[in-house]
Amino acid sequence: xxxxLVEDDPGVAEALTQALRRNGYQVCRAATAAAAxxxxxxxxxxxxxxxxxxxxxxxxxxxxxxxxxxxIVALTARRAERAVVAALRAGVDDYVTKPYSLDVLLxxxxxxxxxxxxxxxxxxxxxxxxxxxESREVRxxxxxxxxxxxxxxLLRALVRTPGRPVSRAALMExxxxxxxxxxxxxxxxxxxxxxxxxxxxLVIETVRGIGYRVVPER
Numbered sequence: 001x002x003x004x005l006v007e008d009d010p011g012v013a014e015a016l017t018q019a020l021r022r023n024g025y026q027v028c029r030a031a032t033a034a035a036a037x038x039x040x041x042x043x044x045x046x047x048x049x050x051x052x053x054x055x056x057x058x059x060x061x062x063x064x065x066x067x068x069x070x071x072i073v074a075l076t077a078r079r080a081e082r083a084v085v086a087a088l089r090a091g092v093d094d095y096v097t098k099p100y101s102l103d104v105l106l107x108x109x110x111x112x113x114x115x116x117x118x119x120x121x122x123x124x125x126x127x128x129x130x131x132x133x134e135s136r137e138v139r140x141x142x143x144x145x146x147x148x149x150x151x152x153x154l155l156r157a158l159v160r161t162p163g164r165p166v167s168r169a170a171l172m173e174x175x176x177x178x179x180x181x182x183x184x185x186x187x188x189x190x191x192x193x194x195x196x197x198x199x200x201x202l203v204i205e206t207v208r209g210i211g212y213r214v215v216p217e218r
Contacts, residue, residue: 001113001164002026004043006036006060007075008053016047019102020109023210024165033060040064045113050076050087058090065091071112075100103169110170114160127159127216129202140201147197150175154190158204162216165207 003020007013008031017027028043030036033055040046046064050057061072074092076083087095093112096105130139136152138145147155153175158166168184176186191212195204203215 002028002042002044003047003109004028004030004036004040004045005047006030006033006052006057007047007049008032008051009049016105019106023106023167033057036060037063040068040070043070045109045116046070046072047109048072048074048092050074050078058086061087061090061092071116073105073108073112075105103167106167107169107173110167111173114157114174127162127202127214129159129198131156131159138198138201140198142199142201145197145201147194151190151194151197154187155194158212158214162214165210165213167211169211171211 001024003025005013005016005020005027007016007029010031013029013031017029020027028039030039031053033052036046036048036052037060048057048060052060057074057076061074064070064072071093072091073094073096074087075096075098076087077098078084079097084095093115094108096108128141131137131152132139132144133152133156136147136149138147138152138155154171157171157174168187171187172184175190191204198204205213205215207213
């Protein structure tokens with residue numbers, strides 16, 4: 001997944017670049033509005049600082065929206081309601097105010113990318129299972145397995161990007177609508193429940209320091 005990070009502060013840009021790369025993203029950087037417009041065509045998401053040295057981030061967003069629907073997450077210190085409204089009307093998909101937690105930012109990035117990705121369940125041939133949304137069941141080679149509502153939502157979040165880690169923060173935000181670190185034990189319990197019910201039908205790996213991922217059949 002390719003991210004264009006548009007940030008003029010070298011220290012902030014380097015810290016974010018390293019964090020994103022640790023979480024499996026490819027990162028290209030731009031420090032000005034002009035450079036962002038030159039580089040955005042190959043990106044799958046823009047992380048856009050709204051206070052750039054040559055032009056305002058709103059202008060960048062408006063120009064990008066003339067030619068592309070690429071997801072845009074705005075990074076800004078502007079907290080006033082009118083600033084948020086202006087950014088959303090210019091076409092940003094999410095708005096993260098500074099100072100922000102890295103876990104929260106990563107969760108927002110993943111949530112925006114998931115919304116931009118077709119919601120269809122990956123085919124059974126890729127994963128060895130089929131999700132049955134209406135009944136909250138999973139069909140495996142050995143039969144049908146019933147899941148709780150949260151187990152099903154968690155599995156659906158994991159299988160959307162087979163082989164790629166999904167962070168703990170992103171899973172907590174999507175399934176439980178929270179990024180409170182104290183609630184993450186709930187996530188571990190539900191992953192253990194899925195592993196117990198699915199057995200060898202679907203491997204859910206722990207990715208140390210990040211979260212979890214499902215492993216497609218080889």
